[in-house]
Amino acid sequence: MKMTAITERLSGLGGSKWEVHIKARKLVASGADIVEMTIGEPDVPLPAELADAAAAAIRSGRTGYSDGRGEINLRKSLAERYSVSRDRPFGPENFLCFPGTQTALFAVLLGVAQEGDDVLVGDPMYATYEGVVRATGADMVPVPLRPEHGFRMQADDIAARITPKTSALLLTTPHNPTGSVLTKKDIESICSLAVEHDFWIISDEVYEHLIFEGTNFVSPLWFPAFADRVVAVSSISKSHAAPGFRSGWCVGPQAFCDRLLPLAETMLFGNQPFIADMTEMAVRDGSSVAEGMCHRFAARAALLADRLEQETGLKVHRPEAGMFALVNVATTGMDGESYAMDLLANGGVAVMPGTSFGKGLGSWVRVALTISDADFETALDRIVHHANALTRKSA
Numbered sequence: 001m002k003m004t005a006i007t008e009r010l011s012g013l014g015g016s017k018w019e020v021h022i023k024a025r026k027l028v029a030s031g032a033d034i035v036e037m038t039i040g041e042p043d044v045p046l047p048a049e050l051a052d053a054a055a056a057a058i059r060s061g062r063t064g065y066s067d068g069r070g071e072i073n074l075r076k077s078l079a080e081r082y083s084v085s086r087d088r089p090f091g092p093e094n095f096l097c098f099p100g101t102q103t104a105l106f107a108v109l110l111g112v113a114q115e116g117d118d119v120l121v122g123d124p125m126y127a128t129y130e131g132v133v134r135a136t137g138a139d140m141v142p143v144p145l146r147p148e149h150g151f152r153m154q155a156d157d158i159a160a161r162i163t164p165k166t167s168a169l170l171l172t173t174p175h176n177p178t179g180s181v182l183t184k185k186d187i188e189s190i191c192s193l194a195v196e197h198d199f200w201i202i203s204d205e206v207y208e209h210l211i212f213e214g215t216n217f218v219s220p221l222w223f224p225a226f227a228d229r230v231v232a233v234s235s236i237s238k239s240h241a242a243p244g245f246r247s248g249w250c251v252g253p254q255a256f257c258d259r260l261l262p263l264a265e266t267m268l269f270g271n272q273p274f275i276a277d278m279t280e281m282a283v284r285d286g287s288s289v290a291e292g293m294c295h296r297f298a299a300r301a302a303l304l305a306d307r308l309e310q311e312t313g314l315k316v317h318r319p320e321a322g323m324f325a326l327v328n329v330a331t332t333g334m335d336g337e338s339y340a341m342d343l344l345a346n347g348g349v350a351v352m353p354g355t356s357f358g359k360g361l362g363s364w365v366r367v368a369l370t371i372s373d374a375d376f377e378t379a380l381d382r383i384v385h386h387a388n389a390l391t392r393k394s395a
């Protein structure tokens, strides 16, 4: 079968990363008692007012073709929100609408990277990033995110990997899977390198509204000095518990959006007007569910850290945002993959091996904070019991 180089570059991605998750799903389907903490989705349904807005828009005939950039009402609403939250002026021409952050990332990366280029990406990283970079033909260059720096990307680690081939740096703040949030100082030093060496900063900000109390969100979009080289991507998937609507956007310099438009039109030709209307409402009115998610996820992360640290030798990296926490399992003598398989087989809990998100997390597993409090307590009891059984076995 003759197929193209892009299918070759993307082949083999994904599959093995999800082995524990797929195994857990099969066990659950066969009736096994497993608490699943592998993937995270908002733990509340789509707010009723947004479901009503989408349904009303469909009924009122908002089902025609859209503007290639996305519906103007939504882009105006986004411009207002970003002008306030980033404290500098944005207009509708600074936005292109896409079906979710994922597609926005795909299109934006195609606009800034190609064969022969390097794209710098923090390691660990969100599971689809490698594919997004590889799809462009560019090489992905991992930048280690170190636990001793709270997994926040450090300018020195970037500087050591910059070459004349570097065309872009993909930032994630708040970060999945580490839950870290970059500080103003981090962003200033990272973006200064982009200016000095002339590369793009692509900022994935999909978790912006899931920041825990005590942490401040800083976007590279804030700084006028970097405005001509920063493009951010986001969506309502996390903030409004609406991942299935696939409603996202990119925001960046008008010249960038103008140049990317033909690509966006070739892929999609705008968004669905009824989804745009519902998203406009979401963006204009803010979220009725984000605050609750932040409280619940932060409380579960704290409980996880307190219990594992008091009752086992496992160490938890306390997240500042998002839906996940990382647990270091080095004291069990196992790597993250063996631990996750053992916990599934002998402990009745499914977690993701850290290596599914990058080579740097060999001794870690990722735990989703999105299951109910009751299931979370059950999972914690089981993890504690399993860890202590391992310690007794090796003693």
Ligand SMILES: Cc1ncc(COP(=O)(O)O)c(C=O)c1O
Pocket (backbone or CB within 6 Å): 099, 100, 101, 102, 103, 126, 172, 175, 176, 204, 206, 234, 235, 236, 237, 243, 247, 248
């Ligand atoms: C860091 C990160 N970026 C992007 C996405 C995809 O978001 P969307 O649903 O907006 O495509 C996710 C989803 O989990 C994510 O964790």
